[in-house]
Amino acid sequence: MTGLLEIRGARRSFATPEGGRIAALDGVDLDVGANEFVTLLGPSGCGKTTLLRSISGFEALDAGVIRLDGRDIGALPPFRRPVNTVFQSYALFGHMSVARNVGYALEVGGVARAERERAVAEALDKVGLAGFGARRPSQLSGGQRQRVALARAIIGRPRILLLDEPLSALDRNLRQQMQLELKTLQHNLGIAFVFVTHDQEEALTMSDRIVVMRAGRIEQQGSPRDIFRHPRTRFVAEFIGETNLFDVTVDRIEGEVAIGRTAEGLELRLPGAGLTVGRRATAVLRPADFRLAEAGLPVTITRSVYLGQDLNLFAAPAPGGPEIRVTARDAADAPEVGARVHLAYDAAAVHLLEGA
């Protein structure tokens, strides 16, 4: 993968109303390859939007460098950077037609009218809005406005397209449809996308690489599967998907398997490699890692949440103790609340957090 964008040691802090300073970016290194779909994921205030805005040029860094194609672009104003943004609010120009909105980058760039009209028609076609050029943004639905914003941002063939939570205002069905379309569009256009979101599902669906941010730092980055299956910290494990976390102390080793014991006395089988008796660790088990079985961890079902195809079960190993989340198929023999069942899981599939 060739390096397209290179960020090194990015720092940016803001004054708080209380008179202190808060670091929005606290030493961030990031690389984006050509034709890569990178998602910046994190809770609000983690610095993901600040990072995006420092790429587009709307935030100046206190320290650090931003290089695009090897050229330092840190000092360039936004209108000289070969990157375009899809804004969260879309930011369409209400006093212009859809066609003029889409062609804006070419209009201010001095492209001749005929050429502009051809490019606008092509861009509108790409986002499935052919024939909508004469309308005003106010005459479009939320999903259509989103597409106009997208067409407007890609018409100038930017080196990188930046997307600032562009799907957050759409309803669930439309959002899922747009997620797939965005991924396809990115593939067809062959330009890199940097996508900001706080929605982990969105990140998992679209990204080539997810960058999890927390308090101005990069917590972990990797492929969606890697981030989901092998979270490195408790924060990442809890932020990506539903998780059961068990703080255990290794009690004994039985061949390939280590037995860990929680403070409540619950015993869990863990992959034994590298563990020694007395060692503390945090075990990560996703709700789907458990299955209902004849033998295994004895639990009582305390709550059952119907999700359609699946059930979200809350199971307590001991009355009043911490609950384990379990995903089960909704079937005729699904356990009722109060039922005593056993949970089975594959010891080799249990993931242990580093340094816990």
Next chain:
Amino acid sequence: MARRRDRLVLAALLTPVTLFLGVFFLVPLLTIAVFSFLTPGLYGGVEWAFYHWNYGRIFGWADGIMEVFEPVYLRILGRSLSFAAVTVLLCLILCYPVAFWVSRLPERWRLVFLFLITLPFFSSLIVRLYAWLLILKPSGLLNEMLLGIGLIGAPLEILYTPTAVVLGMVYVMIPFMFLPLFAAVDNLDRSLIEASYDLGATRFQTFRKVILPQTLPGIVGGSVIVFIPSVGNFIVPDVLGGAKGLMAGNLVEQQFLSARNWPFGAALSMLIMSVVLIVLVTFVTRLRPKEG
């Protein structure tokens, strides 16, 4: 049934405002319109006989015996219009950048500034204009200061000149321009400006293609609100303009109060009103954002 009730409710809601406007706006307006075609009474008031020479005096078909055509009335109207236009322009130039500046202030300071801008309304206009008289007169504050620092050798003659009138008008009208402009600028979505930069537009292009059209409603609104009273204003030229600074508003005032020729005053009023209306309609329709 529901339809009928809706209509009754609508009628009940509309009645008060209709009555109020009818009694206090339409009736006086019609009175003036009718008066402008009546014969002036010998000692003021009107005689109920049709009389078109009121307009003849202004436009040039006067008989030359009872009524004399004087082109000065049209000239004065023209001057009033141009003074009002200059006032609008100066208010706009002064207020537009300030509106941007104020909209970026922290909430607390914004309120302070908006309070300051409305502060003049708390005192009488006449008093404030006499204060300007004290500032502008040859031995006034301004001249004393300029003489004091040696910028001028002799006192400037500002008072009783067109400059003084425009200065006074701008001073009086600034709040009326500022408030609608501020509302428009404050409502401007900042992300639109960012989107424009992001798409490669320079600062000037962004101003011309995004900021200006987006704030145009405020510009038009402020201009209209300043232009209308500026054309008919007679207090500012009275206090700061002196004898030579006669404006259309002063003419009307003279006809009603000094010359006691109500029909002629009414005719002048109708003329001012229709000219203002024509100017505004042209202005507003021309400034509609053009779509390309």
